[in-house]
Amino acid sequence: MQTKTIPPIHVLYFETETSLNELMGYVRLVAHRLYREAIRKEMEITGPIYWIYNGADGNPETRFNLTIALPVSVYDAPLTDSEFNLKYLEPFNCLAGHLYGSWEGLGKIYSELISDVLAKNLIMSGENREMYLNMDFQNPENNITEVQIGITK
Structure with a gap:
């Protein structure tokens, strides 16, 4: 587990209010549309897909803000x-x-990270991110996901 600061990232994004129970309705579909739109608008894709959770507390019913973001180069024309x-x-x-x-292991990694946050007396910001470094839907054992628990300094 590593404490770090992610620099500002320019993104093409989708935003909605949802719950953990409803997340499967966004898996693959929104990312695919983001990639397609970036290519259509001739944007350079500069990083992997991020899922950003604001206000999620682990309860499957809790409503929170979800942002699905694709890093892109700065786009000078109005979108x-x-x-x-x-x-x-x-x-x-x-x-x-x-x-x-x-991704069935996400609960475990979140648990480990939150335990580490508490052990280090850090304060969670309420925003968490998942960065999908490799997504292999046919062989999920090949997935690589960076989970980021937001902290205040």
């Missing part, structure tokens, strides 16, 4: 005729760890 928007993600202080394998 028109798009279902998505552009913004900069602010610098993000976090405690990060990696999950190698199926």
Whole structure:
């Protein structure tokens, strides 16, 4: 587990209010549309997909804000005729760890990270991120996911 600051990231993004029970409705579908839109608008893709959770508390029923973001190069023209928007993600202080394998292990990595946050007397910010470094839907044991627990400094 590593404490780090993620620099600002320019992203093409989708945002909604949802719950953990409803997340499967966004898996693969939104990322695919983000990639397609970035290519259509001739944006350079500069990083992997992020899922950003604001206000999720682990309860499957709790409503929270979900942002699914694709890092792209700065796009100088106004973004028109798009279902998505552009913004900069602010610098993000976090405690990060990696999950190698199926996303069924996300609960365990979150538990380990939160235990580490508490052991180090850090304060959680209420924002968590998952960065999908490798997504292998046919062989989930090949997935690589960086989980970032937001902390205040």
